[in-house]
Amino acid sequence: MNDTIQKNLQYKKYILDSKLQYFKPHSSAVEKTFAEEISYSxxxxxxxxxxxxxxxKKGSDLFEKICSLPEYYPTRTEISILEKLQSELPNFLDDTFQLVELGSGASVKTRLVLDIFTKLQTKTEYFPIDISEILTESSELLLKDYDSLHITGIIDTYEGGLEFLKNYDDKKNLILFLGSSFGNFTPDEGRKFLQTIHSMMKPGDLFLIGLDLVKDKQILESAxxxxxxxxxxxxxxxxxxxxxxxxxxxxxxxxxxxxxxxxxxxxxxxxxxxxxxxxxxxxxxxxxxxxxxxxxxxxxxxxKYGLDQIHNLLNDVKFEIKHTWLDDNNYFSLTLVSKN
Structure with missing residues (x-):
C-alpha cells in the first residue's frame, strides 16, 4: 500500500508476524473523536x-456472554444459517476472493465462513474491521487453527475501515456484516451506511448481511x-x-x-x-x-425487519440480491448481494 495513503489516513502499522498485521488510527485521534462524540450526544x-x-475490551467480553444466553436467540440462529451455507455459498465464490468482516468480535461465526474459504484456496486473506482491541486476540486464535490464513486487521469504525480498504488493493472481497448490528442504525442511517458500502465495493465484490426479523414481542424483549x-x-x-x-x-x-x-x-x-x-x-x-x-x-x-422490507431496501440502494437464507423458525435472515 502507498505510504502516502497510510499517512493521510492516520494509521499506524503493527506487524506481529509473517501472517498477522494490523492497522490502527493514532490514539490521540481516537480519543478526540470519542470525547467529541460523547460531548455532543x-x-x-x-x-x-x-x-x-x-x-x-470488557464490553466485547460481556457481549460474547450475551450471545450464549438462552434468551438471546440471534447468535445461535444465525449460526444455524451459516451451517447451511457450507454447501451453498461456494457457488457464488472463487479462489481469488478476500474475506472482509465488519465487527468481527471474537470471530466465532467467522470460522464457519473461513471453513468455506480455506477449502477453496491455498492462501486465504482475512481483513477483520473492529473498533475493539479484541480483534488482535481473536486473530491470533484463528491463526492457530488455519494454516493457510493471513490476517490484516483494522482497528477502527466500519466506515473508517472500509475507506482504508478501498485504497488497499484491487482484489475481490466478500464483505460480512453478521449479527444484528445493522439494526442499531436508524432507517436513514442504515440506508446511508448501505450506500457507503455500495460506493466502496468494486465490481465483483459481494456483501453478506445478517438481519433480525420481526417476531413475537415477548421473545424480543426477553432477548x-x-x-x-x-x-x-x-x-x-x-x-x-x-x-x-x-x-x-x-x-x-x-x-x-x-x-x-x-x-x-x-x-x-x-x-x-x-x-x-x-x-x-x-x-x-x-x-x-x-x-x-x-x-x-x-x-x-x-x-427488526420483514423480508419485503429487506429486499426493498437493498434494491433501493442498487444492490443486486443473489440469495436470502432463513433459519427454520424464520427468526433471522442472511442476504447475499452484489454491486448492481
Missing part, C-alpha cells in the same frame, strides 16, 4: 450514547432483558468506559438498564435510566451533565 435532548462505544442481568451489565459498562477514558465520575449505582419493544417502529429500544437527580462531570469532554430522576439516556435501537 449527551448535550442533546433527548440524551444518547452511540452503541459503537459499547465495545471496549434484551435477560434473567441473569448480563445485558444490564453490558449497557452500564459504557458509563464505566466513559469514566476510564474520559475522566468522568458516573456512579453506576445511580443508573439502571431499561429496554422495551416499540411495535410501531419495529425496534427494541435500550436506555440507561437515571435513578436520582444527579450531576456528572466528564472532564475530557468539557461537559457538566445534569440528569433528572427517571431521565433516560438512549444507548441502542435494534430494528
Amino acid at each position: 449527551l448535550s442533546q435532548d433527548p440524551k444518547f450514547i452511540s452503541p459503537k462505544f459499547f465495545y471496549d 434484551y432483558n435477560d434473567s441473569q442481568g448480563v445485558t444490564s451489565e453490558f449497557n452500564l459498562n459504557v458509563l464505566s468506559r466513559i469514566n476510564d477514558e474520559l475522566d468522568a465520575d458516573f456512579n453506576l449505582n445511580d443508573f439502571s438498564h431499561y429496554s422495551v419493544y416499540n411495535s410501531k417502529d419495529q425496534r427494541i429500544e435500550m436506555y440507561l435510566k437515571s435513578l436520582v437527580n444527579q450531576s456528572v462531570v466528564i472532564s475530557k469532554s468539557n461537559l457538566l451533565l445534569n440528569l433528572l430522576k427517571d431521565e433516560l439516556i438512549h444507548t441502542e435501537h435494534s430494528h
Whole structure:
C-alpha cells in the first residue's frame, strides 16, 4: 500500500508476524473523536450514547456472554444459517476472493465462513474491521487453527475501515456484516451506511448481511432483558468506559438498564435510566451533565425487519440480491448481494 495513503489516513502499522498485521488510527485521534462524540450526544435532548462505544475490551467480553444466553436467540440462529451455507455459498465464490468482516468480535461465526474459504484456496486473506482491541486476540486464535490464513486487521469504525480498504488493493472481497448490528442504525442511517458500502465495493465484490426479523414481542424483549442481568451489565459498562477514558465520575449505582419493544417502529429500544437527580462531570469532554430522576439516556435501537422490507431496501440502494437464507423458525435472515 502507498505510504502516502497510510499517512493521510492516520494509521499506524503493527506487524506481529509473517501472517498477522494490523492497522490502527493514532490514539490521540481516537480519543478526540470519542470525547467529541460523547460531548455532543449527551448535550442533546433527548440524551444518547452511540452503541459503537459499547465495545471496549470488557464490553466485547460481556457481549460474547450475551450471545450464549438462552434468551438471546440471534447468535445461535444465525449460526444455524451459516451451517447451511457450507454447501451453498461456494457457488457464488472463487479462489481469488478476500474475506472482509465488519465487527468481527471474537470471530466465532467467522470460522464457519473461513471453513468455506480455506477449502477453496491455498492462501486465504482475512481483513477483520473492529473498533475493539479484541480483534488482535481473536486473530491470533484463528491463526492457530488455519494454516493457510493471513490476517490484516483494522482497528477502527466500519466506515473508517472500509475507506482504508478501498485504497488497499484491487482484489475481490466478500464483505460480512453478521449479527444484528445493522439494526442499531436508524432507517436513514442504515440506508446511508448501505450506500457507503455500495460506493466502496468494486465490481465483483459481494456483501453478506445478517438481519433480525420481526417476531413475537415477548421473545424480543426477553432477548434484551435477560434473567441473569448480563445485558444490564453490558449497557452500564459504557458509563464505566466513559469514566476510564474520559475522566468522568458516573456512579453506576445511580443508573439502571431499561429496554422495551416499540411495535410501531419495529425496534427494541435500550436506555440507561437515571435513578436520582444527579450531576456528572466528564472532564475530557468539557461537559457538566445534569440528569433528572427517571431521565433516560438512549444507548441502542435494534430494528427488526420483514423480508419485503429487506429486499426493498437493498434494491433501493442498487444492490443486486443473489440469495436470502432463513433459519427454520424464520427468526433471522442472511442476504447475499452484489454491486448492481
